[in-house]
Amino acid sequence: MYIVFICTNSSKLCQLYKNRLQEYTKRLGLPSPVYQTTNEGFQHALRFRSTILVDGLSYTSIDTFLQRKTAEQYASRVALDELTRVVHGFSLSLIQDTIFCKSILNEYAVKMDLEMPTYTTIQPGGVLPVFVSNLLFNGATYTSELAKSKKEAEQLVARAVIQSIMGILSKYFLTNCSSIY
Secondary structure (H helix, E strand, O other): OEEEEEEOOOOHHOOOOHHHHHHHHHHHHHOOOOEEEEEEOOOOOOOOEEEEEEEEEEEEEEOOOOOOOHHHHHHHHHHHHHHHHHHHHHHHHHHHHHHHHHHHHHHHHOOOOOOOOOOOOOOOOOOOEEEEEEEEOEEEEEEEEOOHHHHHHHHHHHHHHHHHHHHHHHHHHHHHEEOOO
């Protein structure tokens, strides 16, 4: 089942889905989307439905539309929503295991053209050897939980940043769009 999103804030935002999908596939290194739009109406009453092929999968607008561009925008929204859901789900499973978190964050910084993360790790005095890492990323500072090693502290703080970014992106989509089933 696909969810079609209707924007509540601005019609200009709705017009960006095709562009966003193009940028998203480019960032993921996928081939450009291919649009197939058909007329399901009559000559005097055109009704367009669009299907998009992305990386071997097809995504189709649920409804038909009076304008070809509108059908393509809605199909783009369906594809973008599904692709981000799949990637988001995959990302959640990856960040549960902190081993990859520093690498994921570094790759994100490179792809988004941001400054690389800066780690500062300390070992507070005490009986047990524990470490705490601070991370400066995109103008914000994050602090890890206590860890048994320097490496673990850095992975934990990287995971906290990734979770923060994913939360911000989820809030953005929820704030700007409402869903219709």
